[in-house]
Each structure stands twice: as C-alpha cells, then as structure tokens.
Amino acid sequence: MVSGAGDAGVWRGRVPVSDDGGATLRAAIHDACGWTSVDGSRTAVIELAEGVHRIDPLADDGATGAAIVISDAARVTLSGPQAELLFTDPHREAITIRRSTDVVLDGVVLDYAAPSFTQGLITHVDSEASRFRFVPEQGYPDFSDPVLFTGSGYGTLRDPRTGGLKPDSRQTFMIEYATEPDADGGFLVTVEPSDRGWMSHIEAGDGFVVGHRGDRHGIRVQESESVTLRSVTIHAAPCAAILAHESSGTVLQDVTVARRPGSTRWISSNADAVHCQGGRRGPLITGCRFEGMHDDGVNLYVHALTLSGLAERTLVLEGDGPVREGDLLQLVDAPTGAVLAEVEVSDVVASEPRLVIVDRDLPASVEVGAAVYNRSNALPGFRIAGSRFHDFRGIGVRLKASDGAIEDCRFENLSGCGLWIANDPGWSEGPLGSRDVVVAGNTFRATPADESLRTWPHSAATVMIELFDGSDGPAVGRAHARVTLRDNDIEQRAAAAVFVGGAAEVSVEGTRIDRGGDAWLATRDSDITVIPAAGRAETDA
Structure with a gap:
C-alpha cells in the first residue's frame, strides 16, 4: 500500500488486489481514521485498485462481527469505482460503519462468494398433509446449515425458468422444514396452518426460495451521521442490504441492490434493500434501483419504548433509543392502537431505567405498559x-x-x-x-x-x-x-x-x-x- 499526507491535509492510501483476505484494507482504514482524528480539518481517501478483493472474516471476532469495520471515523472516503469487495463467509456481516460522521463509500461493488439463501425445485406435493418435497439446487446451501436455517420461516414460489415470483398465485408461504435431508438430498417442508388454504397454488416443478433472517447485513450504519453510499452496488446480503440504526442523514445516491448479472441467483438480499431504525434526520434516497430482495424495498420507522413507571409528569422508560429535552413523545395503547397523548420532554434524568419529565399532565388513560414512540427520532x-x-x-x-x-x-x-x-x-x-x-x-x-x-x-x-x-x-x-x-x-x-x-x-x-x-x-x-x-x-x- 502506498500512502502519504497531501499538502491540503488529505491522506491518501491505495489498496492493491492481494490474497491477504482484507488485511491491507483494514490497515488502510486504521491509518485513515487515525489521520483524521488528529485534526478536524483533515480528510482521508482510501482507493481500491481495480479488480476483485476477496475479504475473509476476522479470525478473533467470535463469529459475529463484520468482516470490515469502520469505527469512530470522520471524513473518510472508501473509493473503488472499478473494484469489487467479495466476502467469503455468507454467515457474516460485510461492512459495519459505527459511531462515525461524514464517511463515504463510493463506487464499490459488494457481493458474497457463496449465497446465504437456498433455492431449488419442488419435486412432490402432498396437499392433504400440507407438505411438499424441496430439492436445493447445486451450489446453494441447504437446510442442514444451522446458522442460516433454523427450521421455520417463509419461502417464495418461483418460476424456475426466470427465477421471478410465480405469477397469478400466492407467492409467500410460512413454513416449517426438516433440517436433515432424505436419502436423495431432498427436504420435507410443511406449510403453516395460516397458509394452507392456498396449497393448490404449490405444484411440482415450481421453484422455491428460502432465505436467512438474522442480524447480519450487507452494510450496517450504526449510531452515525451523514454517511453516504454513492454508486454502490450490492448483489447479496445475509439479511438487509443496508441497515441504518440510530443514524441520521444517511444518503443513498445511485445505489443498486440487485441480483448479480449472469448468475443463477433468484434473489439479491435476504431482507429489505434499505432498513432504517431511528434517527434525528431521515435518509435521502435518490436515483437508486432495488430489485430481487426477499422482503421490502425501504422501511423507515422507530422502535417503541415501554412505559414501566408513571408518577405525575415523570415517565419511567425502558428500551433502546435516545430521548432528549424537547423531543415529542407519543404514548399509545398497543392492543387498541389508540394514541393516548403526545407530550414534549422537559428534562431527562440520567438513571437506569431512564426518568423523563414531560411538559404537561397525562390523561388518566395513560397506564404502565403503554408503548412510547419518540416522534423526534422517527x-x-x-x-x-x-x-x-x-x-x-x-x-x-x-x-x-x-x-x-x-x-x-x-x-x-x-x-x-x-x-x-x-x-x-x-x-x-x-x-x-x-x-x-x-x-x-x-x-x-x-x-x-x-x-x-x-x-x-x-x-x-x-x-x-x-x-x-x-x-x-x-x-x-x-x-x-x-x-x-x-x-x-x-x-x-x-x-x-x-x-x-x-x-x-x-x-x-x-x-x-x-x-x-x-x-x-x-x-x-x-x-x-x-x-x-x-x-x-x-x-x-
């Protein structure tokens, strides 16, 4: 790697294509973050050489961490308009950006060497027993993988000629499945009672896809601000392609989530293309294309906190998510969906659980157990x-x-x-x-x-x-x-x-x-x- 500090306070590093599993890239990220941390006027640019960079997981991360981590960074750009990051472990998250500001990923292609979902054909249907036999396609994992498949979930019917969703049918089925194959490599799948009224739509010869649903994503943006993904392409992800958690002002410009051209894959990411959970400022998503996911395109929301105690204008709140002075809280009776009150936060007392003082008396309908949504963080x-x-x-x-x-x-x-x-x-x-x-x-x-x-x-x-x-x-x-x-x-x-x-x-x-x-x-x-x-x-x- 060739690197140096520019006259204008810009550090530049170039990462060649190598067989080191990502070690040079991780070192460049470490150096770039160190450079910018010294002075708020400094910036850093990491340039990926043209070609495919194979990225292995870290050996000592407890099998749960991301393969690439950008942490506590500011004003760092990772650029690779003709570079691909190919991640070798389908069980792991690819990139995590956490507690960072003004980080840019520009022009990079992200893919996995092996898919984290299975696809194949339905070879036999037993409508009376609400079951069918599924045979995974060669080169795809099967239900015996204990990390990707837990014995239940959902699958989608496919046109095996195109890989697209089967037309004129129910397309999604809740299922349970055997995690050990039969003698010929097939798996018995049972349709859940809620979906058995549509068993006639499942036919021998149909394609079928079952994806992994966990907490490992293509790109995770965690507790960060003003992170930009520009001209980034994501062909696969173990869960969501992009997840932003408690992050504000995330920018997606000309981002593509889609199946890899020329591959046999029937889906791209296992879950949403873009999944945003809380933030003070919503995302800017422009010029993007989202195709082939096994769940939604974009999902924007904040999770509920729980009201665990109440005394006059003091709320005891449990759960994750920031609450600040001036925030607008919405209190909801979760079973009925009734909005009970909306109040402004006057003060937050540092304690565990949190004590929050609000600006007005609450109606008698507000009781312990109510759901509390922070509209200012939504x-x-x-x-x-x-x-x-x-x-x-x-x-x-x-x-x-x-x-x-x-x-x-x-x-x-x-x-x-x-x-x-x-x-x-x-x-x-x-x-x-x-x-x-x-x-x-x-x-x-x-x-x-x-x-x-x-x-x-x-x-x-x-x-x-x-x-x-x-x-x-x-x-x-x-x-x-x-x-x-x-x-x-x-x-x-x-x-x-x-x-x-x-x-x-x-x-x-x-x-x-x-x-x-x-x-x-x-x-x-x-x-x-x-x-x-x-x-x-x-x-x-």
Missing part, C-alpha cells in the same frame, strides 16, 4: 426520489416517518403494495401516523402481484394508508395528517388503487388510474379531498 425529513423498485417479494416502501416526500419513483411487479403508510404493531414499529408527507409523480404497475394479498387488509390497495391495532385490525383515531397524493399513475391490481384509513387532511390530486376493480378509492374514518385530473373521466381521480 427519521423526519426523509426523501425518496427518482428510484425504481421492481421484481421482489414485499412492499415497495413501508413508511412510519413524517415531514418527507416520495417523488418520481417507479414501483412494479412487487408481491405486496407499492406504498404502505402504516404502523407495524407486530414488530413495535411506529409511530402511529405519518404527517406532512407528499407522494407525487410516482408510477405503480403490477403491484400487488401476489394474488392472495389483493384483498388482505394490509395490501388491499396499491397505495395503502392505515392505522393498525395490536391484532392488525383497524385502530381508532386519525393519527395520519396532511398527506398529499399528487399526480401519481396507478395500475389497479388490488381491491382499490388507494386506501385511506385513520387520516385527516388527505388530498388525492390528479391521480391517473388504470382500473382493475369496482372502485379505485376505499376509505375508513378519514377526511379526504379528491381533485380529479384534468381531462380524465369522472370514474378516474
């Missing part, structure tokens, strides 16, 4: 623009954030709905109600594609706005507010093109509908204004 100010979401199992964007926009995107051939603005009580993902959101100039085609989801409450529309209680039923109240849907073009596949529930001040303007149902708009307990598109028939919005 990724406000997000923007998703000029991006394409296509050909994957899941929902295009799951949104629980406010003060943002989704503009000029294209959503097509997704198993679930294109846009889902709602809380997710099963995972304590909220808060309840997105506010001051603009959805404009987007195109929705062939979504939801999963036949079984077109009348399911969570996906009964291409664009879904709703509040859910703890049983995934409709919650009381109108927590969504000031949501504008403007100049969107929707091919209606579900019961409705647009569903609005639990919302106030929703405006649906100039929407163009290619109708496929009896009604393009369905509503529940909401205040909606509809402004037709100029020159359109009265049956269109």
Whole structure:
C-alpha cells in the first residue's frame, strides 16, 4: 500500500488486489481514521485498485462481527469505482460503519462468494398433509446449515425458468422444514396452518426460495451521521442490504441492490434493500434501483419504548433509543392502537431505567405498559426520489416517518403494495401516523402481484394508508395528517388503487388510474379531498 499526507491535509492510501483476505484494507482504514482524528480539518481517501478483493472474516471476532469495520471515523472516503469487495463467509456481516460522521463509500461493488439463501425445485406435493418435497439446487446451501436455517420461516414460489415470483398465485408461504435431508438430498417442508388454504397454488416443478433472517447485513450504519453510499452496488446480503440504526442523514445516491448479472441467483438480499431504525434526520434516497430482495424495498420507522413507571409528569422508560429535552413523545395503547397523548420532554434524568419529565399532565388513560414512540427520532425529513423498485417479494416502501416526500419513483411487479403508510404493531414499529408527507409523480404497475394479498387488509390497495391495532385490525383515531397524493399513475391490481384509513387532511390530486376493480378509492374514518385530473373521466381521480 502506498500512502502519504497531501499538502491540503488529505491522506491518501491505495489498496492493491492481494490474497491477504482484507488485511491491507483494514490497515488502510486504521491509518485513515487515525489521520483524521488528529485534526478536524483533515480528510482521508482510501482507493481500491481495480479488480476483485476477496475479504475473509476476522479470525478473533467470535463469529459475529463484520468482516470490515469502520469505527469512530470522520471524513473518510472508501473509493473503488472499478473494484469489487467479495466476502467469503455468507454467515457474516460485510461492512459495519459505527459511531462515525461524514464517511463515504463510493463506487464499490459488494457481493458474497457463496449465497446465504437456498433455492431449488419442488419435486412432490402432498396437499392433504400440507407438505411438499424441496430439492436445493447445486451450489446453494441447504437446510442442514444451522446458522442460516433454523427450521421455520417463509419461502417464495418461483418460476424456475426466470427465477421471478410465480405469477397469478400466492407467492409467500410460512413454513416449517426438516433440517436433515432424505436419502436423495431432498427436504420435507410443511406449510403453516395460516397458509394452507392456498396449497393448490404449490405444484411440482415450481421453484422455491428460502432465505436467512438474522442480524447480519450487507452494510450496517450504526449510531452515525451523514454517511453516504454513492454508486454502490450490492448483489447479496445475509439479511438487509443496508441497515441504518440510530443514524441520521444517511444518503443513498445511485445505489443498486440487485441480483448479480449472469448468475443463477433468484434473489439479491435476504431482507429489505434499505432498513432504517431511528434517527434525528431521515435518509435521502435518490436515483437508486432495488430489485430481487426477499422482503421490502425501504422501511423507515422507530422502535417503541415501554412505559414501566408513571408518577405525575415523570415517565419511567425502558428500551433502546435516545430521548432528549424537547423531543415529542407519543404514548399509545398497543392492543387498541389508540394514541393516548403526545407530550414534549422537559428534562431527562440520567438513571437506569431512564426518568423523563414531560411538559404537561397525562390523561388518566395513560397506564404502565403503554408503548412510547419518540416522534423526534422517527427519521423526519426523509426523501425518496427518482428510484425504481421492481421484481421482489414485499412492499415497495413501508413508511412510519413524517415531514418527507416520495417523488418520481417507479414501483412494479412487487408481491405486496407499492406504498404502505402504516404502523407495524407486530414488530413495535411506529409511530402511529405519518404527517406532512407528499407522494407525487410516482408510477405503480403490477403491484400487488401476489394474488392472495389483493384483498388482505394490509395490501388491499396499491397505495395503502392505515392505522393498525395490536391484532392488525383497524385502530381508532386519525393519527395520519396532511398527506398529499399528487399526480401519481396507478395500475389497479388490488381491491382499490388507494386506501385511506385513520387520516385527516388527505388530498388525492390528479391521480391517473388504470382500473382493475369496482372502485379505485376505499376509505375508513378519514377526511379526504379528491381533485380529479384534468381531462380524465369522472370514474378516474
């Protein structure tokens, strides 16, 4: 490696292609972080040489850490416009960026040498027993891998000729499976009771994919600020392609998550393309392409804290996630989904568990056990623009954030709905109600594609706005507010093109509908204004 400090306070290092398993790259990162830590005006650039850099896991990380770690860094750029980082262990996270600011990954391709999911063919179906036999394709792991497969989860039906989701069918099945093969290398898979009504959609000769779901991601951004991924391509990840946890102002510019061209793979990442859990400022996602994931495109939310004690204006809060003076807290009765109060934090007492003083008396309906969402830490100010979401199992964007926009995107051939603005009580993902959101100039085609989801409450529309209680039923109240849907073009596949529930001040303007149902708009307990598109028939919005 050749390195040196430039006249302008810029350290530059070049990492050649080598057979050292990433040791030179790790050393360059260490030196770059050390250089910038001395003076806040210093920057560092690490340049990856053209070619494939094979990255092995660290031998002493307890089998849980990432292969590459950028920690406590500032003003560091890793650049490789013609470089690929090929990670050799499919059980490990690829890159972790933690407690860092102004870190940039530019132009790098990230892939795994071996997939962390399995795919293959269904060779026999026993509908009466709700079972089928699955034979993994050569070169893919099988259910005997105890790290990737735990005996239960979900799988997706595939067209084996293309690897795409099987059309005109239920596409996702909850399953249990044997973790030891039969004499011919096949595995017995049992469909869970919740999905057995769709057994007729499973046929011998179908393709099938089962992915790993854990906590090891392609790129993890942890407790960091202003991390930028620019022109980065991710072909595979053990869980989400990109996970940002308690991180603010993450920028994704011209990022691609997609299956490797020319490979036989049927999916890219095992979970979401972009999964953001909490942050003071939402992500900026522009010019991106998300394809082939085994779950959603983008998911923005904050986890709930738990109210474990209450005395006048003092709250005892348990759980992870920052709370600061001036934050707006939302208290929710989780079983009913009712918003009990929203209060501002006056003071935070350093203790364990935390004591939080709020600015007003709480209503009698607030009791110990309530869920508490920090709206100020729920990724406000997000923007998703000029991006394409296509050909994957899941929902295009799951949104629980406010003060943002989704503009000029294209959503097509997704198993679930294109846009889902709602809380997710099963995972304590909220808060309840997105506010001051603009959805404009987007195109929705062939979504939801999963036949079984077109009348399911969570996906009964291409664009879904709703509040859910703890049983995934409709919650009381109108927590969504000031949501504008403007100049969107929707091919209606579900019961409705647009569903609005639990919302106030929703405006649906100039929407163009290619109708496929009896009604393009369905509503529940909401205040909606509809402004037709100029020159359109009265049956269109």
